[in-house]
Amino acid sequence: MNENDIGGGSGSGMRDCVVVGAGAAGLSAALTLVRARRSTLVVDAGRQSNLAAAGIGGLLGHDRRPPAQFYAAGRTELMAYPSVELYTGEVTHGVHEDDGSFTVAFGDGRRERARSMVLAPGMDYRYPRLPGMDERWGGSVFHCPFCHGWEVTGRPMGVLASGAVGVHGALNLRAWSDRVTLLTNGSELTDQQREQLAVGRVGLDERPISRLDGPGAELRAAVFADGGELPIGALLVKTTLYQRSSLARDVGAGLTEPDEMLSVEAIKVDAMCRTGVPGLYAAGDAATSVPPSMASAVASGHLAGAAATVHLAAGS
Ligand SMILES: Cc1cc2nc3c(=O)[nH]c(=O)nc-3n(C[C@H](O)[C@H](O)[C@H](O)COP(=O)(O)OP(=O)(O)OC[C@H]3O[C@@H](n4cnc5c(N)ncnc54)[C@H](O)[C@@H]3O)c2cc1C
DSSP states (O other): OOTTOOTTSTTOOEEEEEEEOOSHHHHHHHHHHHTTTOOEEEEEOSOOGGGGSSSOOSOTTOTTOOHHHHHHHHHHHHHTSTTEEEEESOEEEEEEOTTSOEEEEETTSOEEEEEEEEEOOOEEEEOOOOTTSGGGBTTTEESOHHHHTGGGTTSOEEEEOOHHHHHHHHHHHTTTOSOEEEEOTTOOOOHHHHHHHHHTTOEEEOSOEEEEEOSTTOOOEEEETTSOEEEOSEEEEOOEEEESSSHHHHTTOOBOOOOTTTOBOOBOOOTTOBOSSTTEEEOGGGGOSSOOOHHHHHHHHHHHHHHHHHHHHHHO
16 A cells, blocks of 8 residues: 555544554554554654754664665555555544544544554654754754764763753763863752762853854854853753653553653553553653663564554454
8 A cells, every 4th residue: 555545534444553653663663563464554744853863873773874764764664564554644633432442533634443552653852942952953962972972072062951960961971072061051060069070070161051153053162141152062952852742641641750860751651562551552752761762762663563463463
């Protein structure tokens, strides 16, 4: 079946599974399901988190590959199986029906049903809104040194964060640069935290920042409200991940509270990506309990697909 062709249109029948999201997690879940011959509808709005980055860092077999190429390759692999349907669109609402099945509704009014559901919608990455940030996001400004640290190795670097998270991030970033400065943007550290930075040979600047400056997408300096500057070529930014929509709650999944270090408002799942709602699974960033990455999204997607397949087998 072709991409974007939901066979027979709205209400064309009960599928085995609907997968929401075709990022690393959703594609991986769907591949597992279709290889077990399960009819699988994959719905994707096409806004994978890392599309802003030039390359994927740290995914074995795909290191530095442009993200769009990775997703295109994943879709091509999926389309080789007869039981998959890929649909470009947005699920606006979901319902867990009394008979245990799931209904998803699209913006255009179309509705589709499935006996199981995998939520893989990714997350909304939120970071402090400073002028000069957005155009550098995913390049010289990043949230994860394991993803993008190598590409800026050796440059003087800043870490925009405060408190224990800031100290942790700055000490960790020393693996990629000998010149790291923690920028707290106006908040103050404790004496103990200052001592930790000094021992780790990390600089500290607590002045409020007014903007980031540099040519194009490059970063030259953090500019402070008092007019002073700190030359930096890269900036690690504390980021918090939020659910992109109410979809998980619509279908009865519970969420975790964001903790200070990981900062993820994740869907609660067990080790097999089960949400506690029979037939409902969640994978990737949306359900992560570890620092988010492409590798863990692929892995959890596979587990969610396998768990859904087992659930379907038990009911058929
Ligand atoms: C800027 C940036 C750079 C990164 N770089 C790296 C890196 O180099 N290496 C690395 O390992 N990790 C990196 N990450 C993290 C990595 O991108 C994520 O961990 C990974 O993309 C998570 O995959 P996912 O499938 O859960 O979500 P996503 O990749 O975000 O995919 C989710 C998909 O679901 C779709 N969707 C959401 N809601 C709906 C809905 N209601 N209906 C239909 N579709 C929906 C979205 O549009 C999207 O296409 C980066 C993250 C960011 C923000």
